[in-house]
Amino acid sequence: MRGLIFASSYLYISDMRFHRPLITTLFAASLISLSACGGSSSSTPDYTIPADAGLVVKAVPTIRWDAKEYSAVAGDIKVFLANDDNAKHILVIRQGDKVVGDLELAVIKNGDAATGTINLQPGAYFVYCIIPGHGKMNSALTVS
Numbered sequence: 001m002r003g004l005i006f007a008s009s010y011l012y013i014s015d016m017r018f019h020r021p022l023i024t025t026l027f028a029a030s031l032i033s034l035s036a037c038g039g040s041s042s043s044t045p046d047y048t049i050p051a052d053a054g055l056v057v058k059a060v061p062t063i064r065w066d067a068k069e070y071s072a073v074a075g076d077i078k079v080f081l082a083n084d085d086n087a088k089h090i091l092v093i094r095q096g097d098k099v100v101g102d103l104e105l106a107v108i109k110n111g112d113a114a115t116g117t118i119n120l121q122p123g124a125y126f127v128y129c130i131i132p133g134h135g136k137m138n139s140a141l142t143v144s
């Protein structure tokens with residue numbers, strides 16, 4: 001940056017005609033890089049699914065999980081939740097209608113992701129969203 005400032009002030013002193021185009025170019029370049037960062041495409045998710053995730057759940061439009069049934073291996077299960085939907089979701093694991101463990105994964109907006117670990121014995125569970133009105137987000141989870 002020091003070099004750039006020096007270069008532009010040097011040009012300013014030496015030749016006024018070169019100064020303006022340089023600043024304009026720098027400004028335009030920074031605008032382009034800003035829009036490249038801010039622009040999010042729906043086809044390319046912002047998150048990366050951890051390789052060691054034992055349970056991957058995605059919220060998808062409209063207010064659903066991406067599967068009706070999930071499965072996982074008993075023990076410490078790394079749960080990864082991604083939001084491909086546009087609403088806020090909070091995932092918990094339930095057995096019957098009771099929450100199991102203290103896992104609570106929240107994803108506020110599209111592109112958000114959250115990771116947590118829960119220890120589960122073999123059995124039948126549900127992947128559930130505790131947001132009011134999201135009762136459809138209640139998929140079976142078989143742990144074996």
Ligand SMILES: [Cu+2]
Pocket residue numbers: 063088089090129130131134137
């Ligand atoms: Cu939800």
